[in-house]
Amino acid sequence: MYKVKVFVTLRESVLDPQGTVVKSSLHSLNYQEVSDVRIGKYMELTIEKSDRPVEEMVKEMCERLLANVVIEDYRYEIEEAVAQ
Amino acid sequence: MRFAVIVFPGSNCDVDMYHAVKDELGAEVEYVWHDRKNLDDFDGILLPGGFSYGDYLRSGAIARFSNVMKEVVKAAEAGKPVLGVCNGFQILLEAGLLPGAMRRNESLKFICRQVELKVENNQTMFSSTYEIDEVITIPIAHGEGNYYCDEETLAKLKANNQIVFTYNGSNPNGSLEDIAGIINEKGNVLGMMPHPERAVDELLGGADGLKLFQSIVKQWREAHVVNA
Numbered sequence: 579m580y581k582v583k584v585f586v587t588l589r590e591s592v593l594d595p596q597g598t599v600v601k602s603s604l605h606s607l608n609y610q611e612v613s614d615v616r617i618g619k620y621m622e623l624t625i626e627k628s629d630r631p632v633e634e635m636v637k638e639m640c641e642r643l644l645a646n647v648v649i650e651d652y653r654y655e656i657e658e659a660v661a662q
Numbered sequence: 663m664r665f666a667v668i669v670f671p672g673s674n675c676d677v678d679m680y681h682a683v684k685d686e687l688g689a690e691v692e693y694v695w696h697d698r699k700n701l702d703d704f705d706g707i708l709l710p711g712g713f714s715y716g717d718y719l720r721s722g723a724i725a726r727f728s729n730v731m732k733e734v735v736k737a738a739e740a741g742k743p744v745l746g747v748c749n750g751f752q753i754l755l756e757a758g759l760l761p762g763a764m765r766r767n768e769s770l771k772f773i774c775r776q777v778e779l780k781v782e783n784n785q786t787m788f789s790s791t792y793e794i795d796e797v798i799t800i801p802i803a804h805g806e807g808n809y810y811c812d813e814e815t816l817a818k819l820k821a822n823n824q825i826v827f828t829y830n831g832s833n834p835n836g837s838l839e840d841i842a843g844i845i846n847e848k849g850n851v852l853g854m855m856p857h858p859e860r861a862v863d864e865l866l867g868g869a870d871g872l873k874l875f876q877s878i879v880k881q882w883r884e885a886h887v888v889n890a
Contacts, residue, residue: 588765591812592765592810593765593836594765595765595766595767595768595769595770595808595836596766596770599770619719643719643723643727644719646720646723646756646763648755648761648762648763648810648811648812649763649765649810
């Protein structure tokens with residue numbers, strides 16, 4: 579069994595309206611050091627072992643559904659987990 | 663001419679769309695549930711606004727995998743008119759029938775009000791009864807209508823005259839180049855954020871949207887009805 583963490587954020591080149599507002603809120607709380615905020619999604623997947631290579635599957639899932647690659651970037655972390 | 667209004671769980675402009683086509687346009691129309699596996703009976707496909715599948719993950723991201731969307735793709739390939747309004751537009755983007763993607767409105771607010779649109783291209787089956795550069799008033803109601811595409815795509819949209827409607831005067835959501843509606847290269851799939859189906863009767867505050875539906879029927883008649 580695998581525990582997979584998927585992170586999806588707007589691409590660098592795409593303005594993130596939520597991130598922009600959160601950044602200015604942080605500034606108003608006196609954290610001027612914050613130069614950028616990007617807001618994204620975090621997903622946890624539990625995947626059973628099968629014949630299909632897990633990384634290949636996760637990449638495919640990201641491309642086909644979990645991220646919209648027109649505007650979003652994704653990255654993932656795959657951990658092998660011991661079944662309970 | 664027979665229209666299908668596709669209904670997903672969470673669609674909420676399906677009744678308006680049905681009313682516009684049946685009562686104001688006077689064409690045949692039927693509700694089609696998202697699991698239907700055949701659209702051969704229909705000449706035009708309408709994807710209404712709303713929040714299909716609760717907008718989970720992204721607007722339109724789940725709806726594009728429903729059974730009926732395979733049929734919508736087929737209908738589009740066959741050259742039938744396909745109109746996606748608001749969430750329908752978002753679904754067409756997710757399905758890859760139109761290029762680009764939607765971001766949240768620049769203001770982060772859901773905006774529901776009348777806006778002015780400019781008809782940038784009246785040489786399409788959806789806009790032929792408008793004048794070029796005609797300014798029309800149509801309501802918008804969305805939180806994610808901030809259209810985006812990369813520079814290469816934008817250049818292509820411009821070169822092929824695929825931008826059909828832009829926001830006139832002020833841009834409500836931050837969309838690239840004030841884009842409000844675009845058409846595919848082939849010219850039979852239109853996506854737009856504003857709601858023409860909500861502007862089909864003066865009682866509703868305006869009837870500027872009706873011409874869009876009339877354009878579709880006009881084109882269809884010219885192609886299919888002898889002595890039209």
